[in-house]
Amino acid sequence: MIGPGKAKKCFSRLVIMVCVATAASIAGAGAGMAQSADKDTRRFELRLENGRLAADSSKVIRVRRDDVVELSWSTDRRAVLHLHGYDVDITVDPGMTQTMSFKARATGRFPIELHGGGAGRHAVLLYVEVHPR
Numbered sequence: 315m316i317g318p319g320k321a322k323k324c325f326s327r328l329v330i331m332v333c334v335a336t337a338a339s340i341a342g343a344g345a346g347m348a349q350s351a352d353k354d355t356r357r358f359e360l361r362l363e364n365g366r367l368a369a370d371s372s373k374v375i376r377v378r379r380d381d382v383v384e385l386s387w388s389t390d391r392r393a394v395l396h397l398h399g400y401d402v403d404i405t406v407d408p409g410m411t412q413t414m415s416f417k418a419r420a421t422g423r424f425p426i427e428l429h430g431g432g433a434g435r436h437a438v439l440l441y442v443e444v445h446p447r
Contacts, residue, residue: 355382360440362389362406365428367439376443377418383442385414385426397442399424418444 356377361368377383387395387406396403399420406412414426421444427436 355384357384357386359386360388362387362391362393362428362439364390365393365437371440373440374443375440376445378445379418379421379447381418381444383416383418387412387414394429395426395439396429396436397424397426418442420444421446 358375360371367373375383375385387393387404388411389406389408391408393406394403395406395414397414397416399422400416402414402416404412404414424442424444425438426440426442428439429436
């Protein structure tokens with residue numbers, strides 16, 4: 315027969331082991347969720363009209379670090395677009411859709427500019443904000 319003091323110690327150890335096992339299980343499940351979330355692609359459809367972002371489009375796109383981002387662009391006239399900080403350039407022709415893809419590795423606020431417009435002018439169309447996980 316086990317005395318009350320020894321039973322109390324055994325029970326305490328059992329509670330601690332169960333808590334540790336539960337915490338490890340939760341941490342493992344969380345890691346799996348993070349891996350599947352990392353594989354997700356964040357997609358946005360954007361339209362340019364007369365060299366400007368369409369009125370129904372957001373001026374800021376928010377994503378998280380390590381997201382794969384796809385910005386699908388359409389336009390009514392030829393446009394050359396540049397995402398600063400990631401050095402991604404695309405040319406979009408009228409009637410076509412062109413996708414700007416990148417993995418959001420650097421955090422911060424990055425402008426997407428429309429290049430051209432005469433005399434080397436560049437106009438900021440919107441910003442991509444990459445937030446830490």
